[in-house]
Amino acid sequence: MDIKTGFMALVLATSTAIAGVSMAKAGTVDGSVTYLQRIAVPPGARLLVELRDVSLADAPSKLLTAQDYDLSAVPFDYSLSFADSDIVDNLSYAVSARITLDGTLLFITDTTYPVLTRGAGHRVDMIVKPVPTAASGSADMQLDNTSWNLIELNGAAVDKGRDPGIVFAMDGQFSTSAGCNRFMGQAQLNGSEISFPDRLAGTLMACAPGLDVQENDFLAALAKVKSIERQGPLMQMLAEDGSVLMVLTLGR
Numbered sequence: 638m639d640i641k642t643g644f645m646a647l648v649l650a651t652s653t654a655i656a657g658v659s660m661a662k663a664g665t666v667d668g669s670v671t672y673l674q675r676i677a678v679p680p681g682a683r684l685l686v687e688l689r690d691v692s693l694a695d696a697p698s699k700l701l702t703a704q705d706y707d708l709s710a711v712p713f714d715y716s717l718s719f720a721d722s723d724i725v726d727n728l729s730y731a732v733s734a735r736i737t738l739d740g741t742l743l744f745i746t747d748t749t750y751p752v753l754t755r756g757a758g759h760r761v762d763m764i765v766k767p768v769p770t771a772a773s774g775s776a777d778m779q780l781d782n783t784s785w786n787l788i789e790l791n792g793a794a795v796d797k798g799r800d801p802g803i804v805f806a807m808d809g810q811f812s813t814s815a816g817c818n819r820f821m822g823q824a825q826l827n828g829s830e831i832s833f834p835d836r837l838a839g840t841l842m843a844c845a846p847g848l849d850v851q852e853n854d855f856l857a858a859l860a861k862v863k864s865i866e867r868q869g870p871l872m873q874m875l876a877e878d879g880s881v882l883m884v885l886t887l888g889r
Contacts, residue, residue: 664718664719664720664721664724664753664759665716665717665718665719665759666688666716666717666719666732666752666753666759666760666761667714667715667716667717667759667760668714668715668732668760668761668762668763669712669713669714669715669762669763670684670686670711670712670713670715670734670736670762670763670764670765671711671712671713671762671763671764671765672711672736672744672764672765672766672767673764674767675792675881676789676871676873676881676884677710677788677789677794677884678708678709678710678711678736679738679743679788679870679871679884679886680786680788680886681738681739681886682708682709682736682737682738682743683705683706683707683708683736683737683738684705684706684707684708684713684715684734684735684736685703685704685705685706685734685735685736685737686703686704686706686715686717686732686733686734687700687702687703687717687732687733687734688700688701688702688703688717688719688730688731688732688752689701689730689731689732689733690728690729690730691729691730691731691749692728692729698731701719701723701730702717702718702719703717704716704717708736712762715734717732724753724754725754726754727754728754729751729754729755730751730752730753730754730757731749731750731751731752732750732752732761732763733745733746733750733763734746734763734765735765736765738869738870738871738886739870741869741870742768742869743767743768743868743869743870743871744765744766744767744768745765745766745768746763746764746765746766747766750763767868768868768869779865779867780805780809780826781805781806781807781808782805782806782807783804783805783887783888784802784803784804784805784887784888785802785803785804785805785872785885785886785887785888786800786801786802786885786886786887786888787801787802787803787815787855787883787884787885788884788885788886789881789883789884790815790851790854790855790858790882790883791854791858791882791883792881795816795851797816797847797848797851798814798815798816798817798848798851799814799816799817800814800816801814801815801816801851801855802814802885802888803885804888805824808823808826809823809824809825809826809831810822810823810824811823811824811833813837813859815848815851815852815854815855815856816844816848816851816852817842817844817845817848817849817851817852818839818840818841818842818844818852819839819840820837820838820839820840820856821837821838821839822834822836822837822838829864829865829866830863830864831862831863831864831865831874832862832863833859833860833862835860837856855883858874858882858883859874859882859883861876861877861882862874862875862876862882862883863875863876863877869887870886870887871884871885871886871887872884872885872886872887873885
């Protein structure tokens with residue numbers, strides 16, 4: 638082999654090695670995140686997905702990579718990129734997810750989702766669970782002087798009208814709107830139980846097409862509300878059988 642041929646062979650071998658390193662340098666873990674509750678994702682929610690080294694049971698896990706997303710609906714597809722040099726075959730790795738709204742934790746994974754090593758793959762579909770709010774003595778303690786935006790009614794997203802929602806004053810006094818007329822009254826509160834009066838004082842404006850139906854559906858649902866469940870800035874109003882009548886988010 639002459640000098641020229643040897644040099645070219647060396648260049649080719651070096652190029653191949655570099656290409657091999659580049660190809661092996663990056664990997665991905667992907668999948669989806671969802672929850673089982675039949676409620677819409679509140680506007681402004683965010684999803685954080687993390688890949689961690691969880692090899693040591695008696696030490697904090699080591700964060701390898703994370704990705705933050707604007708969350709508009711579930712299921713939501715995620716993808717995490719990592720350097721292959723960070724992965725060791727005899728160590729253990731897992732992914733996790735959490736959903737927050739204005740810094741308040743709403744949902745989080747409560748189980749380990751292994752990936753990459755020890756027989757685990759590169760794709761994981763995760764289910765996040767709701768985070769319970771610390772118990773409060775009564776519903777009025779949760780509701781006094783708060784404003785709530787209506788985002789879901791009878792299982793459908795609400796995006797019509799002018800600021801549909803409920804504003805609570807003190808001791809169950811409230812005003813409410815489904816996007817057209819404004820109503821007011823006095824709710825009865827007892828712990829997590831709540832009920833609204835059948836008749837409400839309010840304005841009698843003609844509503845735009847679509848808003849009249851939404852208003853009638855809202856008032857009918859309001860009359861059926863028997864209890865509330867609150868997870869930080871997210872609140873569900875429930876019928877006597879536990880079905881979700883409406884979902885609201887805390888106003889900003």
